[in-house]
Amino acid sequence: MTQDFSDTTDALRGIFITFEGGEGAGKTTHIRFLSEALRAHGREVLCLREPGGTEVGEQLRAVVLDPANDGLSDEAELLIYEAARAQLVAQVIAPALERGAVVLCDRFTDSTVAYQACGRGLPRMFVDRVNEFACQGVHPDRTILMTTGGAANVGLVRATHRGGADRLEQAGEQFHARVNEAFVEIARCDPERVRVVVSDGSKSATAAAVFAELADLFPWMAQIAADPAFFERLDVKRSQVEA
Numbered sequence: 001m002t003q004d005f006s007d008t009t010d011a012l013r014g015i016f017i018t019f020e021g022g023e024g025a026g027k028t029t030h031i032r033f034l035s036e037a038l039r040a041h042g043r044e045v046l047c048l049r050e051p052g053g054t055e056v057g058e059q060l061r062a063v064v065l066d067p068a069n070d071g072l073s074d075e076a077e078l079l080i081y082e083a084a085r086a087q088l089v090a091q092v093i094a095p096a097l098e099r100g101a102v103v104l105c106d107r108f109t110d111s112t113v114a115y116q117a118c119g120r121g122l123p124r125m126f127v128d129r130v131n132e133f134a135c136q137g138v139h140p141d142r143t144i145l146m147t148t149g150g151a152a153n154v155g156l157v158r159a160t161h162r163g164g165a166d167r168l169e170q171a172g173e174q175f176h177a178r179v180n181e182a183f184v185e186i187a188r189c190d191p192e193r194v195r196v197v198v199s200d201g202s203k204s205a206t207a208a209a210v211f212a213e214l215a216d217l218f219p220w221m222a223q224i225a226a227d228p229a230f231f232e233r234l235d236v237k238r239s240q241v242e243a
């Protein structure tokens with residue numbers, strides 16, 4: 001049966017949703033799944049990642065994540081992330097929101113607070129100010145914080161097993177424990193914007209939880225979030241789908 005996506009009350013306002021979390025929390029799958037549902041509902045959707053999403057941003061990403069750049073100072077690292085962000089906001093995010101698109105971004109300013117302020121130990125006040133400067137008034141309407149629940153290093157292990165660890169993944173377990181604690185604290189301080197979704201269950205259960213946390217922004221999602229059948233295909237292994 002085809003879903004009825006005829007509600008158009010949310011059609012005009014640009015909506016900015018960010019996804020945050022430590023390493024390997026499974027953001028990519030859920031951003032892709034959400035984007036498909038939004039497009040089926042008739043929305044223009046942009047899926048972006050930070051650092052990246054522009055030509056300059058992707059070049060900066062390569063520099064900041066390259067393990068060969070092990071001499072990069074914490075201050076330089078912060079400014080590279082902010083330079084990539086400033087370019088992404090000005091060139092892509094602000095114009096997209098202006099024309100009514102939904103922007104889904106894998107990481108944003110909360111990552112800088114978690115990694116550079118709490119992880120590296122740079123002054124929080126300065127990180128907040130430089131975040132503001134890069135964003136020029138653009139703020140997420142909602143942030144989904146994906147956590148791996150239980151063991152703090154589950155996601156890190158998952159991420160580093162995907163291939164050679166990048167410069168940030170190599171920063172050590174204590175660093176990543178501070179980052180994970182920082183995300184929890186960010187969510188505690190701003191519960192209206194930041195919604196925590198634990199991603200250590202099935203993909204379908206996680207996706208339903210993501211939709212439930214967005215249902216006030218897209219009223220049609222409330223009905224879908226309560227329908228397990230809609231999410232079931234997420235648990236089917238790719239090889240089974242292709243067979």
Ligand code: TMP
Pocket residue numbers: 023049050051081106107108109111112113115116168169
């Ligand atoms: P990822 O998006 O593939 O996880 O890679 C981005 C890495 O950069 C990840 O380790 C988190 C880190 N990061 C920061 O340290 N500060 C930031 O502001 C952002 C956006 C990412």
